Amino acid sequence: MDIDFMYKLKEYNIIDNPFDYKYLDAEIIEKYQFFADQFEKLYEEKNERYNLTDCFFYIRDDISCNAFARNKRGYNIIGITKGYAVQMLEAFDxxxxxxxxxxxxxxxxxxxxxxxxxxxxxxxxxxxxxxxxxxxxxxxxxxxxxxxxxxxxxxxxxxxxxxxxxxxxxxxxxxxxxxxxxxxxxxxxxxxxxxxxxxxxxxxxxxxxxxxxxxxxxxxxxxxxxxxxxxxxxxxxxxxxxxxxxxxxxxxxxxxxxxxxxxxxxxxxxxxxxxxxxxxxxxxxxxxxxxxxxxxxxxxxxxxxxxxxxxxxxxxxxxxxxxxxxxxxxxxxxxxxxxxxxxxxxxxxxxxx
Structure with missing residues (x-):
């Protein structure tokens, strides 16, 4: 996840409330990074197949369990909430x-x-x-x-x-x-x-x-x-x-x-x-x-x-x-x-x- 680009998208109101977890404990970072890596890889594979541009995945700072898709100003955004990551790990523990x-x-x-x-x-x-x-x-x-x-x-x-x-x-x-x-x-x-x-x-x-x-x-x-x-x-x-x-x-x-x-x-x-x-x-x-x-x-x-x-x-x-x-x-x-x-x-x- 490109943190600098994420904050630029936030500044231009393309995304809202991004979750920056890089300052948390290493064990917690690993859990969120698992989801970020998996979703970003899936997005890259799909983009190649469907020739999409300006695609971005991020995790929203929200404790509810949710996932979402957005198309705004030409950007194709897919995201999950931090609550999704926590509760999915709990559900399939x-x-x-x-x-x-x-x-x-x-x-x-x-x-x-x-x-x-x-x-x-x-x-x-x-x-x-x-x-x-x-x-x-x-x-x-x-x-x-x-x-x-x-x-x-x-x-x-x-x-x-x-x-x-x-x-x-x-x-x-x-x-x-x-x-x-x-x-x-x-x-x-x-x-x-x-x-x-x-x-x-x-x-x-x-x-x-x-x-x-x-x-x-x-x-x-x-x-x-x-x-x-x-x-x-x-x-x-x-x-x-x-x-x-x-x-x-x-x-x-x-x-x-x-x-x-x-x-x-x-x-x-x-x-x-x-x-x-x-x-x-x-x-x-x-x-x-x-x-x-x-x-x-x-x-x-x-x-x-x-x-x-x-x-x-x-x-x-x-x-x-x-x-x-x-x-x-x-x-x-x-x-x-x-x-x-x-x-x-x-x-x-x-x-x-």
Missing amino acids: EKIISNNSINKLIESNNGSISSGYKKLLKTNDFSVSKFMLNCSNQFTFGHEFQHILQFNSSKIIVENYISENIDLSNFCIKRHAWELDADFFATWDVFGYILNVKNGYYFKNKQDINENAFICLLFLGIGSICITKTFSYFGKWNYKNDIKKINFYTKKHSHPHPLVRILHILDSYHDQIKDSFPSLKIDKQGLLNNVMLLMEIYFKTQSPNKKILSSFFKDIDRYLNIANEYKDELYDIAIKDEAIRTLLNKRNIKFKE
């Missing part, structure tokens, strides 16, 4: 996501899935907590980057700003469609990252991840996304406090309801697996069952005295049809949106009219 979690998944499965998780435990240099944190960061960055592309594809030349947290007073159905579009392509980024892990790109010694272990990586990857979206579902990240669920809605607020987004993400992810690896024969129900199992183990470990998922399951039963209908409505709006259509055509992606 090894004390919560550990080998013990994998052992519980082994006990709860049998046959090929159980052997796949055993293979991951024996794989050198593989950390399940770090893998899930990376998947979640890939999703966050991919989502915000898609907003940057939407801004640049839109013919409306105004300042654009979208953050990940729900604004309860601001509804726009086009914005809802943009959010699902961003989730779709962020899911592709996670899928691509998992393929790289499968092919050994992130190990010191390249190893062969067999088919069963690859399937388990796919479950863990989508599980990490659903876990973070479940945090949004209950309106907070700190389960030490009382939990207040966000009541289900459709045409309200700045973002689609987290349940709509989770269902959309699961559908998109399953379609990607089916199209890319049909031989794996992972059906939608099997994917959902394994994700729910992972989430159940996770939340029982993190918050043993709170029945978090029981409320989530009740809402799925109650609102599934409405959520799917609204998801389909947003798809129809998305493919008619000029910015989204332009991006789809540039990527040679076929879509149903």
